[in-house]
Amino acid sequence: MAEGARPDTVRLQRLARAYRESGALLAAVELGLFTEIARGADTEETLAAALDLEPPNGERIVVACLGLGLIRREGGKLVNAPDVERFLVVDSRHYAASWMFFTRPDWNEWGQLADHLRRPGPPLEENASVADITVEEARRYHEATRAVGAGAGRHFARTTDLSGSTRMMDIGGGSGAYCIAACRANPELRAVVLDLPAVCEVARGYIAEADLSDRIEAVPCDFNQDDFPTDCDLAVMASNLPMYGRWQIAWVVKKTHDALLPGGEFHLIGEALAPDRSGPADAALWGLAQTLHASTGLAHSSAEVASYFEAAGFRDIAVEDFLPGILVRVSGRKG
Ligand SMILES: C[S@@+](CC[C@H](N)C(=O)[O-])C[C@H]1O[C@@H](n2cnc3c(N)ncnc32)[C@H](O)[C@@H]1O
Missing domain, CATH: 1.10.10.10 (Winged helix-like DNA-binding domain superfamily/Winged helix DNA-binding domain)
Structure with a gap:
């Protein structure tokens, strides 16, 4: 208008x-x-x-x-x-229909959103969309995330200098898409996918399919509760930012900082709002969707994420578009 x-x-x-x-x-x-x-x-x-x-x-x-x-x-x-x-088109090697259907289980509930928003009581600290996920559900979930995650992982490997990195942890690593792409591009790199037990089982299948089981492991880890490995010099956390609230993400960032080896880098790639919190709509709606799962999740801004990095002790903090309008990358180095 x-x-x-x-x-x-x-x-x-x-x-x-x-x-x-x-x-x-x-x-x-x-x-x-x-x-x-x-x-x-x-x-x-x-x-x-x-x-x-x-x-x-x-x-x-x-x-x-x-x-x-x-x-x-x-x-x-x-x-x-x-x-x-x-x-x-099914015959395309980039076929990503499973990702288009990823949020369809929420379809009916969006019609009841006002009721979900009015629900009394504090949010759940765990995220109901994944908390008790079965292997079968994890298979469906990660067939979908992998349809776009494989490309995002390749983009990460192409746009990040990983030549000095030796071991990567991928927090909430899902299908292992980022680890697989990073290890393919960097023959010296080893990696560990940290995710819920059922998801690790599914990730192992994708890792084996990529013929990387000797360099990538999948270790069960609830990132809100469990400790992280202390032998990594690279950490990634991708596409789960709106699933949890501010103190939880800040806590994961702090744990990541403390677990990384000195000089190690952390790349958090998430659906983040611009600093003034007025968009983009996609990040805002991922946050709103968390209402349906009664979780603490919401849309974080890139400035908030940068402040978690700062509070955790990271240096050389940088914020950049990863996939414009969809994903933002916040990165930092442990001094
Ligand atoms: C949308 S997927 C992203 C997967 C992967 N990082 C990617 O970009 O392809 C979100 C992932 O976060 C994981 N996740 C959520 N909450 C978690 C928790 N508390 N502990 C470990 N993993 C968690 C989910 O199981 C899922 O694999």
Whole structure:
């Protein structure tokens, strides 16, 4: 809306019904719509037939995907948008549908968010989304995190000088994506994934698949309660910042500082707010989602994270975009 113009309801309507966009995207993935287009079912008729959808449902979902810019017409043919073609076509090696479905278990609860927000009583110190996770749940969870974590791990390895590092601990390391990428890029590096017991079992599978079981171990550790190894000169903690509140994250940062070898580096890569806490929306919404899990979690700002580093005793503290709009990196060195 232009500055000074009379407000209209356009933006509010879009936000109020944004769930329809999620529904259309996820249904299209579930139906295999993008995969069928990539495989050549590129007219409305052939696509509806390939998806086995009766009229007018085939037309409805195709038109919705066109309206959302997920697909477009090119010379009478339907084609996928570039991000859809890369990440939502089964045959792509970058297929990341599991990550798109990662938050779907929360779907119904978002419709009851006001009730969750009104819930009385203090938050739980553990995070209900992972506290009692079974191996089967951890498999689903980390098939999803790995779909994007592998790329994030490679980005970390590419953008970080790890040449002097010998042993890395990955706090809440999940699938081991960061350790795997870092060890692949640095043949001298060894690593340990610290995560909940069921997650470690799943991580070991991915580590074995990468043929790195001789250099990466997965050790059960609740980072809120257990001690960290004291033989590491590199620590990473990625994509779990909004899962816990301020004193818990500050405590983990302090424990990390104290456990690292002198000169060791810590990289916390998280969904953080800008210093003025006015965005980005993605970090704010990850924090809001924690209401559903009754946890202490919330959106931390990059300035707050930097203050945890400072209080812990880290030096050379730096804050930078890791994936703009999604992840921020705060790093520091133990003096
Ligand atoms: C979104 S995943 C991120 C995984 C990995 N760091 C990555 O970026 O791919 C969050 C991870 O934090 C772990 N986590 C959460 N709370 C934890 C705790 N108290 N102790 C250990 N790990 C925890 C979860 O089990 C999960 O593996």
